[in-house]
Amino acid sequence: MKKLSYDLVIIGGGPAGLSAALEAKNNGIEKILICERGSHLGGILEQCIHNGFGLQYFKEELTGPEYAERFISKVRETDIDIKLDTMVIDILDDKKVVAVNGTDGLFEIDTKAVILAMGCRERTREALTIPGDRPSGVMSAGTAQRYVNVEGFMPGKEVVILGSGDIGLIMARRLTLEGANVKGVLEIMPYSTGLIRNKVQCLDDFNIPLLLNHTVTIVHGKERLEGITIAEVDKHLKAIQGTEQYIKCDTLLLSVGLVPENELSKKIGIEFDPVTKGAMVNEKRRTNVPWVFACGNVLHVHDLVDNVTAEGEIAGKAVADYINNKLKAREKRITVSHDNNIGYVVPQAIEFNDVDEKNVKLYMRVRQPDNNVRLVVKDDKGKVIGDFKKEIVAPGSMIMLTIPTKLILCNINAINVSIMK
């Protein structure tokens, strides 16, 4: 088995891995390797040919491939090594990574640190255990996106989309533009779970109906999908008898949520957040395993790629400091908790006494939509260290709160984020 040696191995060459690699390079890390299981850098952006990327980061509107290209070309200008079509199959406790591809075969990499940037996967029909037949024509929205945008095929003509996640909304518009009849988008919750702008630009502008409080209760079709039975749901998300209706369609796309791809990370004893399904990290995106960092959708599913890039940069800078022995631990670990309508907060802890950073950024999502609320950050003595007004909060959009580092440096043990009216 071939053996290689690097200072830093980044698993995943999507937006998180690319920005982390660049930032680590800019901070003096010499030997960096990106392992990417796909045939291209850029990850899922390759198939996201719609616009709307980069408004925050570049202050201009780009398509997914354009956004990715800005980072790919920068990476290509450096001496960062890239291995494509390369699957990491193991991470070992003694700072080794095992990977495989067709040219190197199976190989082992000695490293000083690892950044997890594997992204996420789509939840499937089975994650909801939708009963019925098992015909072709039922697929995840992302798979359909790949077929249409990369491979050049249409999955069907008469389409229903289950779930108002962003990929579902984007695909409703995309398939309509390609000539399919998108009959509607069903959402089991009483609100759309994607970005508001996507609902407006992808459904409203194309007169595609969004049926809230609805789900698919039966899939019909022995060979190819022939139709679905849909029903309204009650507040416990159970189908209400008598509301069932049959919808003829040949394609059902599922956009029912994303799950971080953390199977690899589980092999080295990383602690996970049960809500995000990603690692528990501190503000440097370091996990409980000191040489392993995580960023992007493998850590928590982001709404905008701009936020993924920002997180990759945090991890890239931190990993460089770690390798250069410049990460100073605080004496105390400050835990970050949350309550009522806050679903999660990343980071889950603040640990480093870093004078370079003026602020600590807290990223979070709410469980339920709400209007005119205040997000209040308190320390464990009850002192308010941040109070932010928000007109609208929705599960589909991440919220970022900036807390001055000096307020956290005081002698506190914990901070808590809550929502107040």
Added chain:
Amino acid sequence: MKTDILIIGGGVIGATIAHQLSKYNLEITLVEKESDICMGSSKANSSMIHDGYNVDSHKLKGKLVLEANPYFEQLCSDLYVQYTKNIGSIVVGFEDEDMKVMKEQLENGNKNGIKGLRIIGRDELLELEPYINPKVKFGLLNLNTGIINPFELTVALAENAVINGVKVLLETEVQDIIVKDKKVEAVKTSKGLIQAKVVINAAGLYADKIASMVENIDFEIKPRKGQYFLYDKKWGYLVKHVIYSAPSKVSKGMIILPTTEGNILGGSNAQVIDDKEDLATTYEGFEEIYKHTISHIFPELPRMGDVITSFSGLRAAATSEDFIIEYAKTVEGFINVAGIQSPGLSSSPAIASMVEDLVRGLNYNLNFDQKTNYRKDRPKPVILRDLPYEERSQLIKENPDYGVIICRCETVSKGEIIDAIHRPIPATNMDAIKRRTRAGMGRCQGGFCGPRVLDILKQELNILPLKVTKKGKGSYILDSYSKGLTFPKGGENHEKIKL
């Protein structure tokens, strides 16, 4: 076309019979109406090898399962099939009254000559199954119960038959059977007429339909549907043995067990239905298997989220509730192998021997000389994820496609998928690839690898992408080319056009 023996049906029974008879200098043809073998009851069942401790040995199915059990170890080793022989089973009792059933089963097992059966107390049970509902009171332990991958076994048997000269015709549906002078003469299929001296009806759910093509019959196959949940491998640690719930009024013979690949399988209810194509799962079925069995016995297993697939299987039960393995009553040269429900998979080697005896008993002057070049194995499939790193490295050196991972969840390489397409029984659609290689069988259910497997199928079969199916006729994956790629009329020649 002419053949000595025509086997109708490519399930585990048809495949085992083909495997058994392929030892001899006979011309054998197997016809299967689906796009692959193992498409009916054989692919959706509890994937267990029973030793027969709880069967009625006076019934044919009881006699055969007891006879068959000792053969599996050698068979699976010859054919490179994963078989966990002694995983063991425990019937678990939560009520005092369950003891009565267990004692009956224990006694029955002893009578059937099964060794080592015993009733165990709560403490021992909790030691053997640390994650079981602690309300459990006692159990009946049987260390002779095994688990197997039923499609791997069926494919292996059929592949072995093929390399020993059996012709397997897929997508070949029997339309009629021609009988002349009270003797079978030929079988009319969707691919043409096949003359045969002996016809063996191993048509599973349709065995009654096939049998009635030659004579009036006195049995009927009444499908009994059972639903299953298959859990993510991350729960694999939870269940150590095959766990039966004690038969009660609410549930009968429900089970939870580990699979040979490390998933957890839970099921199955029993619903008598009319439609033999009705493989739909139902909400009520899910609730039944989850509430009464899965959550009751292993409370940690979730209802949703980590169920990576759910499916139904149909038990091909005859009205007599026993196997029917006999000559047609009024027509010569026709053998029924019908009503093969549980424990059909576990009885299959003995069923095949019995069928061999029936074929010999016809005294048709068939050539039963052993083939001189008979092979008892099959080409060994390369499964990289099971191999030590050094061995994998070596294989990738020889064939770089083994280093290109297509299915991330199950770590399946491009080389393994290409192999599956070119094996003795070729995998020609997405589900066939899945059953052989596990590509698409993991937690993302083909979300990532689907388009890539489709691409490999198109390439290797030299067909248009639009012709690739999920599971044969009608189940196409793609509808058309997108507008971005517009072609002149006849644009189906996708590959030939330079953009």
